[in-house]
Structure formats: structure tokens, C-alpha cells
Amino acid sequence: MSTSVTHRVLAFYLPQFHPIKENDQWYGPGFTDWRNVVRGRPLFENHRQPHIPGELGFYDLRTSETRHAQAQLANDHGIDGFVYYHYWFNGRTVLERPLQDRIKLDRHRHAFCVCWANLPWKQTWKGFSSERGDDKMLISQSYSSQDDRAQIEYLAPALSHPDYSRVLGRPLFLIFSASHFPDAARRIESIRTAAREILSEDLYICTVRSSAADVVEPGVVNANALVDFQPDRADTELIGSLKRTAPGGKVDIVLYQDLVSAAVAKNAKKACSYPCLSPGWDNTARKGVDGLVVHGSTPDLYGEWLETTLVGFRPKSPTENLVFVNAWNDWAEGCYLEPDTVWGRSYLEAHKSARDRIRGRMTLSGDVGALGRLDDKR
Secondary structure, three states: OOOOOOOEEEEEEOOOOOOOHHHHHHHOOOOOOHHHHOOOOOOOOOOOOOOOEOOOOOOOOOOHHHHHHHHHHHHHOOOOEEEEEEEEEOOEEEOOHHHHHHHHOOOOOOEEEEEEOOOOEEEOOOOOOOOOOOOEEEEOOOOOHHHHHHHHHHHHHHHOOOOEOEEOOEEEEEEOOHHHOOOHHHHHHHHHHHHHHHHOOOOEEEEEOOOHHHOOOHHHHOOOEEEOOOOOHHHHHHOOOEEEEEOOEEEEEEEHHHHHHHHHHHHHOOOOOEOEEOOOEEOHHHHHHHOEEEEOOOHHHHHHHHHHHHHHOOOOOOOOOEEEEOOOEEHHHOEEOOOEOOOEOHHHHHHHHHHHHHHHHHHHHOOOOOOOOOOOOO
16 A cells, blocks of 8 residues: 655745845945845856846845745745745844735735744855955844744744644744754743744744754754755765865865765755755855855756655655755855746756656555645644
């Protein structure tokens, strides 16, 4: 008797594409991340920079037409939901408008959840206030039980929204770097307590393996699961990198196929609860020669990685079926599924084709009972 398998694929979503007063102050009036994107320059032979958006253009996330177009593209190509980065600094929110507009204004039914980007905000981009601003603190971060409660109160309209993603019936809440908490288990329990009191329900909390320090059993920190994050910086160090001469120094390069192989091997060992993959990575637009280039990605290679991941990942239950993609629209990191001027929709089409092939396999094997069960409201 075959086991029914289906997956929900969620893509990380960057809200950095609209002006805010903080960026006006730090980087100049009207700044958005598009200004980083267009600064990209080729640093070695066959290095493609800058990455220029295709049919959606240099959009502004304050416009509902853009958000609806994104949701439609995602829905049509097998991206089941967005994971909005949520920036909360001891009661202060930054870049909150796209999420708030999604909750209050948007009428599409595309699923979403949040990932608390809980690190302090530092200046790590080159070419703005200083040549190397790695140590410049922009917004510090601190934690307390009182602040945990304030954050859950703020997020309550999102967490209780009918389109908010759930696992085992609970709202899905991601934390980007649990290792940054002085006491992760205590912090996560405090967040859970606040949710029980405010929402009258528990959260399904995932910590993200965003660095080597975040490799810890979820139970140790009172989380439900651990999410892989790609490209994994620990993996890129282990598989080594090429060095190419570039203006101002040498740039680190990792071959895309090597990154895929390392991720597939890690998934086979079940090192994380939920797998993640990426269509590419190149943050030299932000960091110049201090950046990392994952070189040689193509839509076909990405589609093969997705298909291999879906075949290998067997969810523990119908709603513990998450697969993540980094990212939907992290353009300045060269990490996006949205159409650009070179590949058009090819990455999205490769994504859809891989999902269609998996559905075809399930149909042939009799695993049709799970098809379409992407909703997790139960």
C-alpha cells in the first residue's frame, strides 16, 4: 500500500523594495534595495551582473498591483506561500508595510507566514556610509518576556489570518537565528506562552539553520523543527571555493552543482527537519569582492534539485510537509525566482515542471489522496 505524499513549497520573501525613513537616513532619500541591485558589476569572466528584473520591473511593494502579480505568478508556478521576513527590534518594526498591506488590503488567497529576522541590524554593505561598515550598528536587538508578548500582540492579526500557514493546526512561526538568543529555550518558551495567552493556541515554531551555530536539535531549544537554509555557509566552506581575480581583490566562487550535491547529501542524512533549496546566490552587488558567488546555476539544474528534494522528503504527517526556497525576490543577493531579463520565467517554469512530474508519479503510484491537500487549516 503506497503512502500519500504531498508538499507545500514556501519561498522566503524580502520586503526591502519600498522606501522607509530609516533607509532614507542611512543611505539617502528614496533608497530601496533596487539601488543595491543596479550597482552590481561583473568581477570575472562569465560573471553575470547586474541582475535586472523582467516583467515585474523595478517595483514598489506599496502598490497592490505588484503584490497581486507576485501572488499570481507564485500560485501559477507551484509556490504555495511566502515567508515574509519580519523585523522587530524591542517594539520597533522596520519594513513592515508589505506584510501589513497583505493582511489588511490584499484580496488574493495566497498563503503566507512570517520569519522573525531576530538579528541586530548592522551596516554590512560596501560603498555607502563607509568602505567597510561591518561594525556599524544601525538598530540594536534585545529580548524580554514583555517584548515577546508585545510582538505576539502585534502579529496577532497575521497569525490569525485565514491565509496564514499552519502546521498540525498551529500558526507557523520561523526564527532566523535562535543561536543569537542568550537563552534560546527560555526565549522560545516565552514566545509560546505569549501566543497561548493572546491567541489561545500554541505556535508551531521552526528555527532556521542560518549558520553553523544554529545546528541544534529543535527539542533542545523548545522548537518544533529545524529548517535548512541555502546556500548553507558551512557547506560552502566545506566544499571549498574558487578564487577569481577581480578589481580590488579576489572573489569567492562556489559551483552551483557542488552546492546542490552538498545539500542533497545533507538531506539524505536528515540533518534538518525541513529541506531548502535556492535558485542561486551572488551578493557581490552588496559586498563587492567580500561577497560570495554561487556560479553556474541554470533553470534545469534548479528543477532537478527540486525534484530530487521532493522525491527524498517524506513528511511525518500531512501538514508537516514543508519545503523552503531561498528566495522569491532577494535580488541584491542574486537569489530570486521572479522573472529577470535573461531567463524570463524559466526558473518558475522549471519549478512548476518539477512539481508536475512529482504529482504525475504520485498519480501513477496511487498516491492521489494527498493531491491538492495543501491547505493546513485542520
